[in-house]
Amino acid sequence: MNPKSLTDTELVAQCASTPGSRALLNELVQRFGPVVKRAIRWTLLRYGSAGCCQEPDVFQDVFVGLLRDGCRALRRFDPARSSFATYLSTIARNATINALTRIDRRTVSIDETLASPDIELDIVVEIREQRDRVRTLVEEMSAKDRLFYHLYFEECMPPESVARGLGIGTDTVYSKKAKIVEKLRAAIRQSAGGGSQPRP
Numbered sequence: 001m002n003p004k005s006l007t008d009t010e011l012v013a014q015c016a017s018t019p020g021s022r023a024l025l026n027e028l029v030q031r032f033g034p035v036v037k038r039a040i041r042w043t044l045l046r047y048g049s050a051g052c053c054q055e056p057d058v059f060q061d062v063f064v065g066l067l068r069d070g071c072r073a074l075r076r077f078d079p080a081r082s083s084f085a086t087y088l089s090t091i092a093r094n095a096t097i098n099a100l101t102r103i104d105r106r107t108v109s110i111d112e113t114l115a116s117p118d119i120e121l122d123i124v125v126e127i128r129e130q131r132d133r134v135r136t137l138v139e140e141m142s143a144k145d146r147l148f149y150h151l152y153f154e155e156c157m158p159p160e161s162v163a164r165g166l167g168i169g170t171d172t173v174y175s176k177k178a179k180i181v182e183k184l185r186a187a188i189r190q191s192a193g194g195g196s197q198p199r200p
Helices: 008-017 022-047 055-076 084-102 121-129 131-139 143-154 159-166 170-191
Strands: none
Touching: 008 022, 008 055, 008 084, 022 055, 022 084, 055 084, 131 143, 131 170, 143 159, 143 170, 159 170
């Protein structure tokens, strides 16, 4: 059996029933490692601070936790309710929050929204730091663009989910995101004294 030929659901089931298989576990880590890393980074961005906990330690905790107690976390996965990437992202966020709590940082609540890998981290950081200026710009947007901003940048929904929610194509999501990011960057530069004006 070639682990790479398995679907995500099949891979999870095989890992749960054969926890000692290094080949299966390696494929699980290789396939879903990027998902875990993104969830960890986003949780640290939203709730932590630079250097507050080590990403590799949390990453390891997530995958070790999947195998704990007879792979209970893997066996609890229900493909009828969500994709494994969604399920694992929630586990990774919780693990990161637990790590933050263990080092006596401020208590945080678990946010159930998913972080999209297509959202640039730097613009999100800038949005957080320039909230007043960005809020003014968002208020000047059309109702549809405000909804897009809310779903994409505040709820962190994946492009495919935004597309379904707004009844548009995924390509349109990417082009609209690029235009809004350009406006936000221009507004932030203007706020910082760069003098650039947002395009209409």
